[in-house]
Amino acid sequence: MDWPRVKNILIISFLILNLLLASRLYVQPNFAFSTERLSEERRDAIVHVLEQNGVIISATLSRPPSRLPDMKIRVKAYSAEETTRMWTDILGSAAQQASPNVLPLEEQPVSFVLGLEELVITSRGYVTYYDRGLTPMSTVLSEDEAKAIATKFMREKLGNPADFVFDGISYIEPMGYRVDYVQRYKGFLMFPGYIMMVVKPSGVEAMWLCRLEVSSKLWGGKDILTSHEALLILLSHRLNSGETSNMEVQSVDLGYHSTIYDSDQAWEAVPVWRVHTSVGEFYVNALSGIIEQ
Numbered sequence: 001m002d003w004p005r006v007k008n009i010l011i012i013s014f015l016i017l018n019l020l021l022a023s024r025l026y027v028q029p030n031f032a033f034s035t036e037r038l039s040e041e042r043r044d045a046i047v048h049v050l051e052q053n054g055v056i057i058s059a060t061l062s063r064p065p066s067r068l069p070d071m072k073i074r075v076k077a078y079s080a081e082e083t084t085r086m087w088t089d090i091l092g093s094a095a096q097q098a099s100p101n102v103l104p105l106e107e108q109p110v111s112f113v114l115g116l117e118e119l120v121i122t123s124r125g126y127v128t129y130y131d132r133g134l135t136p137m138s139t140v141l142s143e144d145e146a147k148a149i150a151t152k153f154m155r156e157k158l159g160n161p162a163d164f165v166f167d168g169i170s171y172i173e174p175m176g177y178r179v180d181y182v183q184r185y186k187g188f189l190m191f192p193g194y195i196m197m198v199v200k201p202s203g204v205e206a207m208w209l210c211r212l213e214v215s216s217k218l219w220g221g222k223d224i225l226t227s228h229e230a231l232l233i234l235l236s237h238r239l240n241s242g243e244t245s246n247m248e249v250q251s252v253d254l255g256y257h258s259t260i261y262d263s264d265q266a267w268e269a270v271p272v273w274r275v276h277t278s279v280g281e282f283y284v285n286a287l288s289g290i291i292e293q
Contacts, residue, residue, distance in 0.1 A: 042228075043061075043226075043228050046228045046229070046231070046232050047228070049232065049235075050231055050232065050235060053235055053239070054244070054245065054246040054247060055231065055235055055246075055247050055248075055249060056246060056247070056248040056249065057231070057248075057249045058248055058249060058250050059249050059250055059251045059252045059276075060252075061226075061227040061228060061231075061252055062227060062252070062254065063226070063227075064224065064226070064227070064254050065224075066223060066224065067221035067222060067223055067224065068221060068222065068224050068254075068271045068286065069221050069222070070222070070268055070269070070270055070271070071185075071214055071256055071268070071269045072214070072215050072266040072267065072268055072269070073190065073192070073212045073213065073214055073215065073256070073258060073266060073267065073268075073269045074212070074213050074215055074263070074264070074265065074266040074267065075124055075125040075126070075210055075211070075212060075213070075260065076125045076211045076212065076213040077123070077124065077125045077264075078104075078121060078125060080102055080103055083102075083103065083104075083110060083121055086119070086121070086127070087112040087119050087121075089157055089158070089159060090119050090129060090157045090158070091112055091113075091114040091117055091119055092114060094114060095112045095113060095114040095117075095119070096112065096113055096114070097110070097111070097112050098111040098112060098113045098118070099111045103123075104121050104122050104123040105123055106123045109121055109122040109123065115133055116131065116132040116133030117129070117130070117131045117132075117133065118130045118132075124262060125210070125211065126208070126209070126210055127207075127208070127209040127210075128206075128207070128208055128209075129204075129206065129207040129208075129209075130205070130206050131203060131204065131205055131206070134200055134202045134203050134205055135202045136202070137175075137200070137201040137202050138175075138201075139175075139201040140175060140201075141175065141176070141177060141199070141200075141201050143169050143171075143177065146169060146176075146177035146179060146199040147166070147169055147177075147179060149199050149203060149204060150179040150197050150199050150204065153197065153203075153204045153207070154181070154195070158195070158209075161195075163183055163184055163185065163211075164181040164182065164183055164184065164193075164195055165181060165182060165184050165189075166179075166180075166181055167180040167181055167182040167189075167194075168180045172198065175200065175201060176198055176199060176200045176205065177198075177199045178196065178197070178198060178199075179196070179197045179199055180194065180195075180196050180197075181194065181195040181196075182194055182255075183211060183212055185212075185214055185256075188254065188255050188256055188271075189253055189254070189255030189256070189274070190212050190214075190255060190256050190269070191255050191256065191257045191272070191274060191283070192210065192212060192257065192258055192259075192260050192269070193210055193211055193212035194208070194209070194210050195207065195208070195209050196208045196209075210260070213266075215266040222271075222287055223287075224271050224286040224287060225273070225284070225286050225287075225289060227252045227254070227273055229289075230252070230273035230275065230284040230286065230289070231249060231252070231275065233284055233289045233291075234275055234282055234284055234291070237282075237291050243279075245279070246278075247277050247278055247279050248277060248278040249275060249276075249277050250276045250277060250278065251274075251275075251276040252273055252274070252275050252276075253273070253274045253276075254271065254272075254273055254274075254286065255271070255272060255274060256269040256270065256271060256272065257269060257270065257272040257274070257283045257285075257292050258270070270285055270286070270287055270292075271285075271286035271287060272284060272285055272286055272292055273286055
């Protein structure tokens with residue numbers, strides 16, 4: 001055993017723990033971390049503090065670039081040509097337009113129907129699909145079968161978009177699954193961009209789509225927190241909230257996050273660490289350490 005290294009880890013753990021306890025006096029923790037990359041000893045010390053406070057880390061903690069730019073985003077609005085292509089791809093050319101307007105208006109979305117299937121596109125670019133004619137089945141779907149149905153829908157109805165990646169699956173009553181995809185831009189997850197499906201044994205019952213458009217980028221870069229630092233801040237946030245139960249960290253992903261605004265103008269999204277845990281999902285601002293809503 002490397003006793004000098006173990007000694008250093010314990011010393012650093014003690015210092016970090018003191019910072020953690022001191023931060024409970026404040027609403028927003030303020031850990032004085034260096035902008036330099038964390039040393040291996042400091043990373044191990046943070047993990048030690050987390051484990052001592054009931055945080056079980058099942059996820060692989062990545063080492064991202066030390067600096068990331070902000071981005072400006074907006075929800076993509078669809079042109080008449082894109083709208084036509086979308087409804088023919090999803091419903092087929094036999095579908096009928098149910099709304100009088102060709103393009104979605106602020107007060108009235110554009111909608112198309114084919115039998116009991118319906119596609120609705122709003123002026124802000126939100127897309128909704130319903131199939132109210134699915135035949136009820138008593139078959140019990142497995143997660144793999146539900147994912148296969150969603151994958152087929154993505155391929156045949158949505159053109160297998162390369163900018164969306166699988167992001168999770170969860171069981172919903174009765175006898176269905178929610179399948180989630182998240183948008184990806186230049187390797188980074190764009191958390192407000194999503195495709196969400198409700199899958200039943202007989203097919204996709206509903207689908208919601210929100211695609212983001214990166215309208216500009218603020219170059220230059222800013223220092224960001226590491227995933228280890230983000231977890232330490234999340235622990236402090238939980239302690240400040242009186243939460244002392246154990247928490248398993250199941251995945252930690254770097255991406256961009258923002259509230260969705262009802263606006264034609266682009267707005268700023270910031271780098272975040274998304275932390276998926278056994279007690280919920282959290283977004284830690286990778287610039288400020290603030291827990292995003």
